[in-house]
Structures are given as structure tokens and as C-alpha cells.
Amino acid sequence: MSEMVLLKLGGSVITRKDSAGVIDSHRLSFLADVIGARQERRMTIVHGAGSFGHPEASRYRIMEGVGAENIGGVYITHSAVRSLNEKVVDALRSGGCEAVGVHPLSGAFACDGRLVFLECRNLAKMMDLGIVPVLHGDVVFDGERGATIISGDQLVQYLGRIMGFRRIGLATDVPGILDNGRVIPVITPQNAGSLTLGDALVPDVTGGMRGKVMEMLELARAGIRSEIFHVERTGDFLDEKPHGGTIITGEGDDE
Amino acid sequence: MSEMVLLKLGGSVITRKDSAGVIDSHRLSFLADVIGARQERRMTIVHGAGSFGHPEASRYRIMEGVGAENIGGVYITHSAVRSLNEKVVDALRSGGCEAVGVHPLSGAFACDGRLVFLECRNLAKMMDLGIVPVLHGDVVFDGERGATIISGDQLVQYLGRIMGFRRIGLATDVPGILDNGRVIPVITPQNAGSLTLGDALVPDVTGGMRGKVMEMLELARAGIRSEIFHVERTGDFLDEKPHGGTIITGEGDDE
Numbered sequence: 001m002s003e004m005v006l007l008k009l010g011g012s013v014i015t016r017k018d019s020a021g022v023i024d025s026h027r028l029s030f031l032a033d034v035i036g037a038r039q040e041r042r043m044t045i046v047h048g049a050g051s052f053g054h055p056e057a058s059r060y061r062i063m064e065g066v067g068a069e070n071i072g073g074v075y076i077t078h079s080a081v082r083s084l085n086e087k088v089v090d091a092l093r094s095g096g097c098e099a100v101g102v103h104p105l106s107g108a109f110a111c112d113g114r115l116v117f118l119e120c121r122n123l124a125k126m127m128d129l130g131i132v133p134v135l136h137g138d139v140v141f142d143g144e145r146g147a148t149i150i151s152g153d154q155l156v157q158y159l160g161r162i163m164g165f166r167r168i169g170l171a172t173d174v175p176g177i178l179d180n181g182r183v184i185p186v187i188t189p190q191n192a193g194s195l196t197l198g199d200a201l202v203p204d205v206t207g208g209m210r211g212k213v214m215e216m217l218e219l220a221r222a223g224i225r226s227e228i229f230h231v232e233r234t235g236d237f238l239d240e241k242p243h244g245g246t247i248i249t250g251e252g253d254d255e
Numbered sequence: 256m257s258e259m260v261l262l263k264l265g266g267s268v269i270t271r272k273d274s275a276g277v278i279d280s281h282r283l284s285f286l287a288d289v290i291g292a293r294q295e296r297r298m299t300i301v302h303g304a305g306s307f308g309h310p311e312a313s314r315y316r317i318m319e320g321v322g323a324e325n326i327g328g329v330y331i332t333h334s335a336v337r338s339l340n341e342k343v344v345d346a347l348r349s350g351g352c353e354a355v356g357v358h359p360l361s362g363a364f365a366c367d368g369r370l371v372f373l374e375c376r377n378l379a380k381m382m383d384l385g386i387v388p389v390l391h392g393d394v395v396f397d398g399e400r401g402a403t404i405i406s407g408d409q410l411v412q413y414l415g416r417i418m419g420f421r422r423i424g425l426a427t428d429v430p431g432i433l434d435n436g437r438v439i440p441v442i443t444p445q446n447a448g449s450l451t452l453g454d455a456l457v458p459d460v461t462g463g464m465r466g467k468v469m470e471m472l473e474l475a476r477a478g479i480r481s482e483i484f485h486v487e488r489t490g491d492f493l494d495e496k497p498h499g500g501t502i503i504t505g506e507g508d509d510e
Binding site for chain 2: 147
């Protein structure tokens with residue numbers, strides 16, 4: 001049985017930054033072809049929210065928690081990311097991939113902004129059957145905060161750790177993690193600290209990139225490597241070819 | 256804090272039997288008003304599939320399991336019940352109820368046709384926050400069968416047992432469980448046996464009704480009572496008034 005692949009599609013890769021709530025249909029159709037042509041893979045896909053959901057989440061301050069005053073934001077934010085998920089699933093199915101959407105709101109629970117549980121047996125069974133589960137950053141109910149936002153990157157970290165994925169790739173709109181415009185080929189918990197402290201990592205890293213690296217370093221510390229590459233290199237990643245991006249890896253991993 | 260209420264809306268109550276994939280909008284709007292006027296209740300709603308999903312599930316024989324030959328039926332059946340769920344949530348929201356849809360496919364797992372896990376902490380938190388989670392009979396992945404159909408009634412039985420609901424009501428299109436056209440006021444595991452064996456229960460009980468009674472008897476054996484009534488009496492049930500229906504109760508329950 002083929003090795004399981006966990007592929008993250010960045011929100012900024014599949015939606016248009018210039019207008020809220022609009023997908024990048026050209027990009028999605030490219031990805032659908034790339035993934036559809038490699039259907040033999042046992043694969044789970046996670047996508048970010050991009051211009052769907054982020055504006056709503058920030059208007060209602062869902063990240064900080066939910067109470068009586070902003071409860072209405074839960075439905076509105078979730079509906080926005082659900083609608084993106086439907087479009088991603090539709091696009092993938094058009095490319096011949098047996099994609100089915102999975103919503104973290106329905107099956108996950110968080111505590112103080114961190115995922116403490118997400119049902120995974122259904123995801124494993126889906127992959128066994130040849131279905132590609134497609135999850136997304138979502139509103140998740142939270143024992144401390146009422147509700148919070150769990151990002152696609154945090155989902156990748158959780159699934160990578162709990163389900164034992166050996167191949168984890170994050171497709172982004174840059175060629176990798178950049179240091180003064182050049183891709184850093186390898187980040188480890190050791191050099192990440194110095195890069196960050198030395199401010200070298202900071203100028204090229206958006207909040208999103210920083211969050212992404214932090215989640216992937218958590219995987220690296222657990223001995224699980226992940227790869228960050230430009231979305232146009234997704235086929236290379238899936239084919240295990242060089243993709244010119246960044247590998248985030250732990251001490252114990254000597255590849 | 257008010258007692259938690261679990262309300263099941265039968266599939267045949269909210270959809271039109273005469274045409275597949277059509278909701279009974281008059282009925283849904285009535286229910287939205289009844290529920291919207293009683294928002295102080297901490298409530299979870301479960302609905303059946305009715306004419307959404309049942310035709311698809313049976314065409315693809317999802318109930319018996321899923322493999323390579325009928326895998327395409329998973330998405331089609333799930334999409335049908337999802338679409339009904341969206342309409343139910345929309346109708347409830349129009350009535351002023353803070354409803355949010357929850358899909359068992361995303362957060363549940365089954366074994367040989369029976370639910371073995373459904374995340375409930377999110378449901379409890381939603382009710383704490385004043386949100387009404389709205390679940391539905393759905394395709395659920397299954398360790399033995401690949402996937403199966405978990406009915407709304409089975410969800411009620413699971414949630415009633417695991418979440419400790421004390422008030423469980425099933426709104427149907429008949430006034431209660433009938434014996435020769437008359438409502439049986441009380442069914443217990445004891446008299447149910449004799450009714451069934453004596454064939455008295457059989458003529459008026461559809462497959463759906465029989466399944467419903469079996470699930471509720473499982474609750475009764477665990478000391479949890481449930482009530483089955485005509486959908487027009489939903490307000491009476493919520494107000495704890497007589498509704499003229501059937502109470503299914505266990506030995507230990509002397510109400």
C-alpha cells in the first residue's frame with residue numbers, strides 16, 4: 001500500500017487576495033489536474049481560508065474566543081470557509097479525484113486555541129477506500145475560549161503527528177521559506193532559533209509563514225519532516241522529485 | 256441552567272414524500288417558529304433524511320457497506336443529506352434560532368453499522384453558548400463495512416446515552432406509536448416484547464417506526480425515557496405539556 005501523503009494548500013494559493021470570497025479558479029484547476037493525475041496516492045488534503053473566512057473571523061474576533069457578544073460570528077465565519085471547501089472539493093472532483101469535504105467544526109475540539117481532538121479513524125478509512133478527505137481551517141469549539149480558529153497549518157501539525165504521515169507537503173505562493181529573498185533549504189529546531197533571533201528570518205516571513213514554520217517545527221521535534229514549496233512544484237513533491245523548497249526536519253532525521 | 260433537550264425531526268416530517276429532494280417548507284417554517292419562540296432551551300436537533308439521501312443511499316446500497324464498486328455513492332448520498340441540513344438550518348435561523356449544522360461524516364465513526372464514536376464536547380459547548388447544533392442521518396465511515404448509514408434515530412440513541420439528555424422528543428407525522436390506529440401511551444422493554452410477538456405492533460409500524468422504537472427501547476433499558484408525538488405537538492413537548500403521544504420508558508423510571 002502506498003505511503004500516505006498529507007498535502008496542505010495555502011489559503012493564499014487557492015483564493016484571490018485582491019477580492020474577498022473569490023477563488024483562484026485557474027490555480028484550483030491546475031491543482032485538480034496535478035492531483036487527479038496521481039490518484040493512486042493515499043492522500044489527505046488540508047486547505048487554508050485565504051480571503052474566505054479570514055475577514056469574518058477577524059471582524060468577529062473569533063480567534064480570541066466566543067461569548068454572547070460575538071456568537072453570531074461562528075455561523076458566518078464557518079459558512080465562509082465551508083463555501084470555499086465546497087469549491088475546492090468540486091474542483092478536485094472535476095479533476096477526477098474522489099474528494100469529500102470534512103469540516104473540523106463537526107468533529108474536533110480545542111482547548112485555549114489548540115486542537116485537542118480531531119476524529120481521524122474516518123480519515124484513515126476514507127484513504128483506504130480511495131477517497132481524499134479535504135479538511136480546512138475552521139471555527140472549532142474550545143473548552144476555554146468557547147470557540148476559536150484552528151488554522152490549516154495547525155491541522156497539518158495535528159494530523160501529521162496523530163496519523164503518522166511520512167510525507168507532508170505545504171504548497172504556498174513562494175518557493176519556500178526565504179532569507180533575504182533566497183530559499184532556506186533546511187530548517188531544524190536548531191537553526192530556526194538562530195535565524196529568528198538573528199532577525200534573518202523575519203523580513204521575508206509573513207505572520208502566516210511564521211505560524212507555519214512554528215507548527216512544522218513542532219512536527220520536526222517529534223521526528224516528522226515536512227516540506228514547503230511553491231504550488232507550481234506540487235507535482236514534483238508528489239512524485240518525490242526535488243522541488244527547490246524548504247525542508248523542515250528534526251535532529252533525529254538525517255535525510 | 257435549563258435542562259438539555261434533544262429533539263428529533265423525522266425525515267418524513269420535513270421533506271415531501273411525493274417528490275425526492277423537496278423540503279416541506281410550510282412544516283419547516285412552523286417548526287422554526289415553535290423552536291425560535293423557545294430559545295432559552297439548551298437544545299440539540301437531529302433530523303432524518305426523508306426524500307433527501309434515502310433514494311441515493313438505497314441506489315448505491317451504502318447501508319450494506321462501501322467498496323470500490325459503490326464508492327461514488329458516498330459523496331452523492333452525503334451531498335443530498337447535507338443539502339437538506341442546510342435548508343433546515345436556514346429555516347431555523349429564519350425563526351431566530353442560532354442553529355449551526357453538524358455533519359456526522361466529519362466527526363463520527365461506526366463499526367458494522369453501529370455508531371461507536373461521535374464527538375460530543377463541541378455539541379455541549381455549542382449549547383452552553385446558546386447555539387443549537389443540528390445533526391442529521393448521514394454516511395459514516397465504518398471499520399467493518401467501509402461506510403454505512405447512521406440514521407437520525409441511531410444518533411438520538413447515542414447522544415441520549417452519551418450526553419445524558421433527560422428530555423428526548425421525536426416529532427413524527429403520526430400521533431405516536433399506534434396499535435390498531437390507537438396511540439400506545441407507554442411502551443417499556445416488557446410490553447414491547449409482547450406487542451411485537453403478539454403482532455399487535457406490526458401492522459401500524461413502518462420499518463422506520465420499528466427502527467425508531469428499537470433505538471428508543473435501547474435508551475429505555477439504560478433508564479432514559481423518550482417521547483414520540485405528532486410534529487404539531489412539538490410546542491407542547493418543549494413546554495412539558497401533554498402531547499398525546501407515546502412515552503418509551505424503562506423499568507427504573509416510575510414517572
